[in-house]
Amino acid sequence: MPLSILASNGRHRRPVDLIASSTGRCPLTNPVAVAPYLVAEEGYCVVVRALEDKQGYNQLEAADGTFHTVRKDMVFVGTLGERQALKGYSGRIPRRIAPGDVLHLLNMGGIIGLCTSDHPDLGPALRVEVLGAALVELDDTRAHARIQDYALEPAFTLSHSAPLVMVSGTAMNTGKTHAAAHIVRGLTERGWRVAAAKLTGASLRRDVRMMQESGAVACATFNDAGVVASTNKDMAPFAKGIIAHLNEAVPDVIVLELGDGFIGYYGVDDLLLDKELQRFTRAHVVAATDLAGAWAADHLFRDRYRAPITAIVGPVTDNAVGKQYIQNALGIPAHNALQDTGALVETVARAVAGASLSTVPYALAGVAL
Structure with missing residues (x-):
C-alpha cells in the first residue's frame, strides 16, 4: 500500500x-x-x-x-x-x-x-x-x-540519452512553448523521431499537448513525475527520470521546455547547471522579451552555464530591430519562431546533427539537413 x-x-x-x-x-x-x-x-x-x-x-x-x-x-x-x-x-x-x-x-x-x-x-x-x-x-x-x-520513477544518473534541445527563457510568457512546438514539428517533417517534455513550471498539460500535436512520438511533463509545481525542489532527478522514460521511444532528439525563467524559483537554473544534462545537450534555444533580456541571457550562458546559445527567439525578434542587435552585437542567430520557423529549425538541426554523437546510441548521420 x-x-x-x-x-x-x-x-x-x-x-x-x-x-x-x-x-x-x-x-x-x-x-x-x-x-x-x-x-x-x-x-x-x-x-x-x-x-x-x-x-x-x-x-x-x-x-x-x-x-x-x-x-x-x-x-x-x-x-x-x-x-x-x-x-x-x-x-x-x-x-x-x-x-x-x-x-x-x-x-x-x-x-x-x-x-x-x-x-x-x-x-x-x-x-x-x-x-x-x-x-x-x-x-x-x-x-x-x-x-x-x-508517477514516473526519478533517476539520479543519466548514462545515455538522445541529444537534448533545451528551450528556456528570461521569464514566463516569452514564447518558449511555441518555439518548442515549432521545433518539434520542423524536425518531425525532416523525418526525425522527436520526443518532447516540459521539465519545470506549474501543472498544466496544454504546453506539452501542443508538442504532441506537433508530431512528438512521446511526451511527458513534470506532473507525470509526481510534481505539482517545480518550485523549491531539486528537479534534476525528476528531469532525468522523464528523459530516461522518453528514451524508451528511441527518439533521434528530445526537445525540452523549461517553464518560467532561468532566474526564479522553479528550478530552471539548477537544470541548466547540471553537468550530466549538459553532457547530452546539443542546442540551447532562449526566448526573450526585450534586448535587455537577450543581453543578460548571453552573459548568463557564457559566464554561468558555460554553454553557447544556439538561437534567441521570442518577442525580441518580432522585427528587424531586435534581430539586428542580437546578431550584430551578440553574435547569436535570432529567429522568430512564428515568422522564421524554417530558419530556426535549420539552426537547431545543424547544432544537433553537427555535434559528435559518439556518446549516444542514436544515429543521425543519415538524416538530411
Whole structure:
C-alpha cells in the first residue's frame, strides 16, 4: 500500500463536474469517492466547490485537455500544491485542511492552495470550499489519491540519452512553448523521431499537448513525475527520470521546455547547471522579451552555464530591430519562431546533427539537413 492514508468513516461517492489535469496519472473515476480526512501535502487530490463566478482567469483544464469555465457551485477535483508565479498567483499549502475550509484555485491546471499574492491583471484568486479528499478505488481498497503514487520513477544518473534541445527563457510568457512546438514539428517533417517534455513550471498539460500535436512520438511533463509545481525542489532527478522514460521511444532528439525563467524559483537554473544534462545537450534555444533580456541571457550562458546559445527567439525578434542587435552585437542567430520557423529549425538541426554523437546510441548521420 502506498503512503496514501486509507479513508476514514464517512466516506461516500460524489459526482463532480470536472477532474482537473493536475491530478496527473491518478486513476480517478466519476462519481469520485470522497473522505473527510485530508492530508495537507503536495500531490494529494481534493474535491472542492467554486464559491463564486469570476471574470477573467476562470478557465480550468480537464484531464482530457479540454478547457471549461469555472462557475459558482461547480464541483471539481484539483491537486494541493504551491505556486510562485511572477505573472500569476502565488500560494502555499496550509498546515492543516478540513472540509469547509476556503482555499483558492491557483492556476488553470487545478492547483489548489491558499493564495498569498494576487496579480493586478488577474484580480483576486477564485475561492473554493474544500469538500473532502478524493480517493482512488482499486480492487476492494480505497486510498487517498496522490499523484506521486502513480508517477514516473526519478533517476539520479543519466548514462545515455538522445541529444537534448533545451528551450528556456528570461521569464514566463516569452514564447518558449511555441518555439518548442515549432521545433518539434520542423524536425518531425525532416523525418526525425522527436520526443518532447516540459521539465519545470506549474501543472498544466496544454504546453506539452501542443508538442504532441506537433508530431512528438512521446511526451511527458513534470506532473507525470509526481510534481505539482517545480518550485523549491531539486528537479534534476525528476528531469532525468522523464528523459530516461522518453528514451524508451528511441527518439533521434528530445526537445525540452523549461517553464518560467532561468532566474526564479522553479528550478530552471539548477537544470541548466547540471553537468550530466549538459553532457547530452546539443542546442540551447532562449526566448526573450526585450534586448535587455537577450543581453543578460548571453552573459548568463557564457559566464554561468558555460554553454553557447544556439538561437534567441521570442518577442525580441518580432522585427528587424531586435534581430539586428542580437546578431550584430551578440553574435547569436535570432529567429522568430512564428515568422522564421524554417530558419530556426535549420539552426537547431545543424547544432544537433553537427555535434559528435559518439556518446549516444542514436544515429543521425543519415538524416538530411
